[in-house]
Amino acid sequence: MRRRGISLYGVAFGALALVAVAVPSYAAGFGVFEQGSKAMGMAGAFTAQADDPSLLFHNAGGLAFVTESDFAGGFTYIRGIKADFEGANPFPGSDYKAKQETLAEFIPHAYYVAPINQTWKFGLGVNAPFGLTTEWDANNFAGRYLSTKAALRTVDINPTIGWQVTPTFGIGLGAIARVSDVVLERRVPAVNPFTQTVVDVAGIKLESDPGTGFGWNVGILNKVNNSFSWGLSYRSKVKIDYEGDGRLTQVSTGNAQLDALLRTRLPFDRNLPIKTQIEFPDMASLGLAFALTPSLLLETDVNWTGWSTFDQTTIRFTGGDLPNSTIRSDWKDVMNYRAGLRWTRSASSELRFGFVFDETPQQEEAVSPLLPDADRNGYTIGYGWKGAKLKTDLALMYLDFKERTRAKTFEGESPFLGTYKTQAWLFGITLGF
């Protein structure tokens, strides 16, 4: 039984529906595979090579073969070229166009590897394998009640042990401590009784404290002979519980009566405790590397990511200030395919090329301003230079997302239909000492 009319305004505005409090969702799923510039130059096809300190991310099995201590650090800079949206009827309409705020993110990485003795090796990696940002104009974007900003950050601390079982066969085993925080922002709508149309009444920002979760990883590298090696790598799921606060800030409707009424109905300008949880997916890679000639090496990798962990995210207002909200994602497990070519020009110089086809885990209904994901092709070129003391690796990647059109909506959810077009450059630099 509905509480019909008991409080005409109380009920209507109380339920004012934090309809879709956002969930973190980012590009490429929201994984970032570019965690070392050498591997990035070969589009991440590195599982069967794993011969620089970024092996800690790509295949811990490579740690077994480390013979001297080595440090590498750098970053990947992601720069959006285009993140455009064109609407479709019935909402927000075929006459509607919008652009995301230009993405510009630095994603750092640092690795240290060292032999303990001939058999046992140690490594410590720090990197950020998940994260990214979407941001839309909070005042004008037609999807502002769905999301205006979503930002997820993670940092993995990844101590690893390597065991050289035989001269050609190595195993690595690591522990993962992942620290992460999330920020989600959007506008809150209500029907203005005077116009009978929707108007912004508030902005809501959900901001978590850093949460921590734990996992593990394992890798195998088998250098069968001079012309063939294979590798297998697995990183486990990591579940993180987040706590934080939501905050509602009033946005004037232009009507003083309505604004005053809303001030009595909504908990503006207070910290509203929230909890949520994200289960980051596990991922596995199989790589095969072939020496075509003494100076030319080809690697092909297949990666699997268990994105079905990302099915729905519930944001709970533990103080009961606002209704809980659940975002449905229903992602699926996906594969991506990588190929890299390494051309050793001299003992100190390498050129690298790569191609990746990355399959989106996101089904059509879940495509939203929060995360408009798509299948994408990535094209890379890389250069490595080894000096007496310093190693430098550079990589450039052009990421071309397929146009992603959403024409369907989950039962009972808000239509926000249209086509997203996204392109980005990634630039990586890693220095080794």
Added chain:
Amino acid sequence: MRRTSIALLSLFALALPALGQADFTRYVSLGDSLTAGYQSGGLAGSISRNSYPALISRQARPGAAFDQPLISDPGIPAVLELRSLVGPTILPKAGMGNLTNPIGTRPYNNLGVPGANVRDTVATVSGGLHDVVLQPFSPLLRGRTALQQAVQQNPTFVTIWIGNNDALGAATSGIVIDGVTLTPLARFETDLRAIASAIAATGAKMAFANIPDVTTIPFVTTVPNVVVNPATNLPVLINGQPVRLIGPRGQLAAGDRVLLTATTELRMGKGIPTALGGSGLPLSDSSVLDAGEIATISARVAGYNNVIATVANERGAALVDVNKVLRNAAVSGIPVGGATFTPAFLTGGIFSYDGVHPTSFGYAYIANVWIDAINAKFGTSIQPVNLRPFAFGGASTQAALGANSEALLGSSLLFTDEAKHSLFKGLNIPENLQSAPPGGGGGGGRRGGGHGHGHGGGQEQ
């Protein structure tokens, strides 16, 4: 020259939208106030230019003419407005509009007549807003019913949403009299079949919509049937239990509904026990729709909807299940772009200030339900209406009224008597009916001789 015309022809063919088996070249809509684009108790061209038939036409044949009667602001009758959120007060605007686009030489495409029921469509030629929509001032059209004016246009496609007034009059007047405020099922079927048969004879394709349940409209669902503390807007509890209002036959039962029009009586203390500060006098019969009346109306609406579905099926017509759409909206709202529209009065965005007719958003949403049903039935690919202009308005048009929030907390709704008179007059809903004595059955003769002046006071909705 010849080559040019062929080229032009093929260009023209390319420009035609892919419309499957439905042809909207001569589209005519039959119906009542909902088809006319009536909103907030009046028919005003500034609103009705976006009636659902006009929207369907615009989507099916962009740029093509679709004639409908356009009445200058503030409409006929003048549309209701919300004056204030302090004791929310709803009143008609001042003045009266007039028809701005009489054609005279041919009928309108939109033949939705506010107040019309099924019988009116086949039998009534003047009276009430028939005098506007059917253009009886024109010698060429005088004496022709809505159905005749539809047939006369040799239509290629006809939408028919009629029958709301065959039941809603009973709901809005609070008085259920079979044959007076509620059309007997047999008569409904006869008249609907007459409509379908006449349209089918023209060769036009058809789409029908069914009738919503009265318990889904805010006119019936807004006012609680218990005593409410005006200071808190919460029910007054005695021994932990809410106290039901006093109706014409004693204390109301759980399933009894208090109509929007009861707000003036409630403000005078009627329906509220003296111990709780009321007058102790009962609410009048017309302010209450009791559970029995609701059951009677709902059963009859179900009967009408069966007839509509049967006739639509027999004629190979599309069927639009508005009844289901509104029931779903009552349960989970209509989500659009992160906002949720609901049937809640004033704050829901689907229903206008009269508690019966949709807002512009509501009509646009309904147009899309029609388009979906037509596409599904006829294999057409008519694009849905863009809802954004209807869902997102600009800033409030109401100037700041300097209210203080304390007063708002104690707000209570007042659907004024003026608003009620205006609404009922516009829709020819009888205001002074008495319930028939048990077993009396109500004389059905009030619209019996309805030709020519079918709006003699017996019309519903």
